[in-house]
Amino acid sequence: MEIRKLSAEDWPQVKSIYEKGIETGNATFQTSAPSWTDWDNSHLQSCRIVMENDGSVMGWAALTPVSSRCVYAGVAEVSVYVDPEQSGKGIGLTLLNELINQSETEGIWTLQAGIFPENKASIRIHEKAGFRILGIREKIGKQNGIWRDTALLERRSTRIL
Numbered sequence: 001m002e003i004r005k006l007s008a009e010d011w012p013q014v015k016s017i018y019e020k021g022i023e024t025g026n027a028t029f030q031t032s033a034p035s036w037t038d039w040d041n042s043h044l045q046s047c048r049i050v051m052e053n054d055g056s057v058m059g060w061a062a063l064t065p066v067s068s069r070c071v072y073a074g075v076a077e078v079s080v081y082v083d084p085e086q087s088g089k090g091i092g093l094t095l096l097n098e099l100i101n102q103s104e105t106e107g108i109w110t111l112q113a114g115i116f117p118e119n120k121a122s123i124r125i126h127e128k129a130g131f132r133i134l135g136i137r138e139k140i141g142k143q144n145g146i147w148r149d150t151a152l153l154e155r156r157s158t159r160i161l
Contacts, residue, residue, distance in 0.1 A: 013057035
């Protein structure tokens with residue numbers, strides 16, 4: 001297994017894993033995966049990685065800027081997705097730790113994540129990686145017509161002061 005930079009050629013496998021996450025109903029508010037162009041334009045060009053084994057993408061992680069305002073240039077939102085067939089192997093935590101390392105190299109001082117409270121596995125790996133729950137954002141968005149809460153998690157870099 002190796003972690004490497006996510007490329008456009010990975011998109012079919014990355015999209016498939018994302019769609020499997022959408023199907024669970026507990027990974028994202030999104031109801032469908034975007035096109036490569038839309039995904040590429042909405043994520044930072046750095047800090048986008050995949051874990052691969054024998055040419056097969058097992059999981060991916062990337063960062064999205066939280067704001068276009070320059071004062072928030074060092075704040076990004078985390079996305080980590082693992083193929084359900086590969087869950088329980090430590091892939092999510094490994095990807096998240098590498099994403100943290102790369103983000104700090106890029107000068108990002110705060111990472112945040114909005115996670116459905118029901119997604120206990122995701123909350124657990126984020127906490128293992130140094131995130132803390134700041135609170136619950138109640139009825140922050142609708143999914144299939146139903147209001148959903150998200151837990152807001154944050155990790156402040158200890159390398160960038």
